[in-house]
Amino acid sequence: MSEHNSVVWRPTGLLETYFATRARIDYYQCVCVWSEFHRPVPKSHLYTAMNAIIARNPALCAVVLDSKTKSIKLALAKEINLDKMVEYRSTTGSFEEFLAELHEVRMTYDTTTPVWKLFVWNAKTVAFVYDHTPLDGISGALFHVQLATLLNDRSTLLSTDLSPIVKVDQSMKLHPAVDSIVSTSPSLSFVVRKLLAEFGPKWGPFRPSTERDGRIFAPYMHPVEGSTWRILEIPAEKVAVLLTKCRAHNTTLTALWHTMLAMGMSKAYPGVRGFDTSIPINARRFMSSYPDAANEMGAYVFQYKEITAAQEEFSWEEVIRFGNALTKGTTKTSGYILGMLKYLFGNISGWMEAKIGQVRDADMELSNVGAWKFTGDVDDETSFKVLNLGFSQSHGTLNPPIKLNCAGVVGGNATLTVCFSDKIAGVGKGDVVFDVVKHMVDELSEKD
Known part of the structure; x- marks a missing residue:
């Protein structure tokens, strides 16, 4: 493997050094972004589209030279065998079971295998599964936008090529991530606290998921x-009702999802009036669609310092309060995601940096990976209409024990995915949160 065009990705940082198993890259393991089409996607169409996508996106050609070092080294592959990277599956199982299987199997790497794989689930659902290290959540959404565009490009499909071998243009450049925005190395006291939480006695102040002093404590790092x-798949007509009600109260779907999540947490952990910053929850700010102008960048929302009694019963005042809080992001938190984005597209970094701190476009608020527009006329016989978009991330070492992810198609359906770890959040806690969110969606999506 030639290293003439290799790049060293960000240093792993103290937390990953202490807690991640370095036999493979698994601390940001297994992101899955999937799109559901209205009709089956033939292999000939998919392979042709993949040839074009790989040629446009250098990160899809990246292979790991050494995953065990502190600084991960990536390089361009010489070729990619689509027969190894694309898998068609027919099953009567649920997509939830499919995600659980992906998590258990995990992804392994060598100097010839890129850090992604494509699954076509029951002919119509294309799942782009990849490691979070060189790619990011928005990378998966961008992949599906490109895939849908190419599948509906008749001029592209006229040159259908079923050859599974894609030669990689060695003149392409891998764009290194920029880590100067957010430090990856925590303070010594933070490391000691997490070491005690991970390896210390499972009693007293360091036991996981312990309610104490009216707050939830859970180690942010966990197995x-x-x-x-x-x-939860929300049909377009229900999404439209929710959006209309949010507009009527001068707030957003973003704030509504957060409020539902907080209500679920309040029921799962009764009596708790706040969550520490190391919390069993990750509600992300919702990212805009690329490349619409004047949108605010996505960011993690790490803390709920105040949980009011009103959140045990739904109120639009609470939604508005969350909406106001979510507009107060800082450059530091909003920039957290930039390092990974810079790696995928060299020309996207300037665009993203310019959007930090700007106001979101009103229509682009469905998801932390974007509410994505799939444009063009759709003919049921020859075209491929995207019915829905979904996003999920398995529990790597640095993920919280309960997490809500959202994705959707502008003017179409939306998907809410709750991922949780019973071992840390507590048995049944994640199901409680999901049931509350589902009940609230059903109740609020009824027309007045």
Whole structure:
């Protein structure tokens, strides 16, 4: 493997050094972004589209030279065998079971295998599964936008090529990530606290998921085992009702999802009036669609310092309060995601940096990976209409024990995915959160 065009990705940082198993890259393991089409996707069409996508996106050609070092080294592959990277599956199982299987198997790497794989689930659902290290959540959404565009490009499909071998243009450049925005190395006291939480006695102040002093304490770092997924697909007509009601109250779907999540947490952990910053929850700010102008960048929302009694019963005042809080992001938090984005597209970094701190476009608020527009006329016989978009991330070492991810198609359906770890959040806690979110969606999506 030639290293003439290799790049060293970001240093792993103290937390990953202490807690990640370095036999493979698994601390940001297994992101899955999937799109559901209205008709089956033939292999000939998919392979042709993949040839074009790989040629446009250098990160899809990246292979790991050494995953065990502190600084991960990536390089361009010479060729990619689509027969190894694309797998068609027919099953009567649920997509939740499919995600759980991906988590258990995990992804392994060598100097010839890129850090992604494509699954076509029951002919119509294309799942782009990849490691979070060189790619990011928005990378998966961008992949599906490109895939849908190419599948509906008749001029492209006229040159259908079933050859599974894609030669990689060695003149392409891998764009290194920029880590100067957010430090990956925590303070010594933070490391000691997490070491005690991970390896110390499972009693007293360091036991996981312990309610104390009216707050939830859960180590933000936790084992990767025990992840479960619950998926809620919201039809377009229900999404439209929710959006209309949010507009009527001068707030957003973003704030509504956060409020539902907080209500679920309040029921799962009764009596708790706040969550520490190391919390069993990760509600992300919702990212805009690329490349619409004047949108605010996505960011992690790490803390709920105040949980009011009103959140045990739904109120639009609470939604508005969350909406106001979510607009107060900082450059530091909003920039957290930039390092990974810079790696995928060299020309996207400037665009993203310019959007930090700007106001979101009103229509682009469905998801932390974007509410994505799939444009063009759709003919049922020859075209491929995207019915829905979904996003999930398995529990790597640095993920929280309960997490809500959202994705959707502008003017179409939306998907809410709750991922949780019973071993850390507590048995049944994730199901409680999901049931509350589902009940609230059903109740609020009824027309007045």
